[in-house]
Amino acid sequence: MKVAILGATGLVGRRMLALLADRPWADPDPVLLGSERSAGVRLDFRGRSIPSKAVSPEDFEGVEIALFSxxxxxxxxxxxxxxxxxxxVIDNSSxxxxxxxxxxxxxxxxxGLLAAAGRGSGGIIANPNCSTIQIAMAAAPLELAFGLAEVHVTTLQAVSGAGQSALDEWRRQEDGLPPCDPPLFARPMARNVLPCIGGPAADGSFEEEAKVVRELRKILGRAGDLGVTCTAVRVPVQDGHSAAVRFVLQRDADLEAATAALRGFPGLVVASDPLDFATPLEIAGGNAxxxxxLRRDPDHRRALLAWVVADNLLKGAAWNALQIADLLAGGAATGADR
Ligand SMILES: NC(=O)c1ccc[n+]([C@@H]2O[C@H](COP(=O)([O-])OP(=O)(O)OC[C@H]3O[C@@H](n4cnc5c(N)ncnc54)[C@H](OP(=O)(O)O)[C@@H]3O)[C@@H](O)[C@H]2O)c1
Known part of the structure; x- marks a missing residue:
């Protein structure tokens, strides 16, 4: 299939291109697109160097899968x-x-939503926010097995979640250079944590927090009645978002049953010991x-606490998009590596 990547020179776009290389359905000559800034930048695809060009409307003629980032x-x-x-169009933006x-x-x-979509010819599919994807992955099996009443989240989000320019600015600050002007982060990012991601809202939240709340409800099909709260925090980590999550269930579940429900869900790796956990440094580069x-809330018999970690550039972005593309291309979604 003929593929275009808009944003091919970005952090997510480069990972999309690397993942595309393994897709048997992908045409050997993807169209690599960006802004004027990166026109002519050459990217490797299956051992060949392909130049990126500044996007124009004609670039999409004949394209069957357009990965947007x-x-x-x-x-x-x-x-x-x-x-x-x-x-x-599989779009990574909001x-x-x-x-x-x-x-x-x-x-x-x-x-399954793609089965109906795939019968048509062309359209737009949205890839969720990176933090939302990993929280939804842990929430979905609990929703299926026990019903969810509430989900309360505190995220700890890697700097790469804000793109290449954020990574560059963070590294400058780590090297002792002053913040750029105008500043890219609200306060210094180096050796700091910032509980403000995206623009502020009138209700006292920041944009990233609102995205997690509304997107989680939409993905789970619980737009009207799922209680969700989120505090989103940027931390000085390169790749890999973490989230401390409290799930309040509708029905009683012992820890064993909850662990079994999570273990049976594709794409999840579940620690067997409540004291065990993954860190961003350990899992970055993987798709799971x-x-x-995972433990009970000692003061609430229907509440569980968990620590959820994933690579924001992969399952949080490029890998999820390529799984969607696999389904649209007619194949089964490939499982996550472990
Ligand atoms: N980073 C993550 O973890 C993550 C996760 C989920 C979703 N997303 C979303 O994915 C998108 C890309 O994120 P990123 O982290 O890869 O950002 P990035 O590293 O800043 O890359 C942005 C890419 O978009 C291109 N671009 C920007 N404005 C453009 C325009 N007007 N016309 C054509 N190309 C344009 C850039 O081209 P140039 O090189 O020419 O500037 C670059 O290729 C964003 O919407 C982001 O919210 C990111």
Missing amino acids: AGAAAARRFGPIAAAAGAW AFRMDPDVPLVVPEING VHVGR
Whole structure:
């Protein structure tokens, strides 16, 4: 199939290209697109060097799968153009996630939505927010087995979640250089933690927190009645988001049953000991979502506490998008490596 990647030179786009190389359905000549800034930058694909070019509407002619990872403004401009040209657009930005006509897909949870979509020719599919994906992966088996009443989350998010320029700025600060002007982070990022991701909202939350709340409800099909709270925190870690999560269940579940439900879900790696856990440093580069520190809330018999870690650039972005592409291309979603 003919594939285009918009944002191919970015952190997520480069990982998409690397994952695409293993797809038997992918045409040998992907169209690599970015802004004027990166026109001419050459990227490796199956041992060949392919130049990226500045995107224009004509680039989507004949494209069947368009992987978008270039932010919401570019997605709003080029998504409808690519879809009208017949491509399946899999968009990583927030542009279309809450559009009621656009499926918001984590393949292990609601990949079935693509069966209906796949019968058409072209359209837009949204990839959820990176933190939301890993939280949804841990929430979904508990929702299926016991029903969820509430989900309360504190995230600890890697700097790469904010893109290449954030990584560059963090490294500058770690080297003792002053913050850039205008500042990219609200306060110094080096040797610090920042409980503010995205723009502020009138209710006292920041944008990332609202994304987790509304996207989790949409993915689980619980828009009206699932209680969700989130505090999103940027931490000085390169790759890999962590989340401390409290799940309040609708029905009683002992720890054994909850562990079994999580273990049986594809794409999850579940620690067998409540004292065991994964860290971003250990799991970065892998596709799985890791659940550890699973334990009962001693003061609430229907509440469980867990520590959930995944690579934000892979399951949180590129891997989830490629799993969607696999389904649209007619194959089964490939399982996560462990
Ligand atoms: N990083 C993550 O963990 C993560 C996770 C989930 C979702 N996302 C989403 O994925 C998208 C990309 O994130 P990233 O971390 O890869 O960012 P990044 O490293 O900053 O890369 C951005 C890419 O988008 C391109 N781009 C930006 N504006 C463009 C425009 N107007 N026209 C064409 N190309 C444009 C850039 O091209 P140039 O090189 O030419 O500037 C670059 O290739 C964002 O929407 C982000 O919210 C990121």
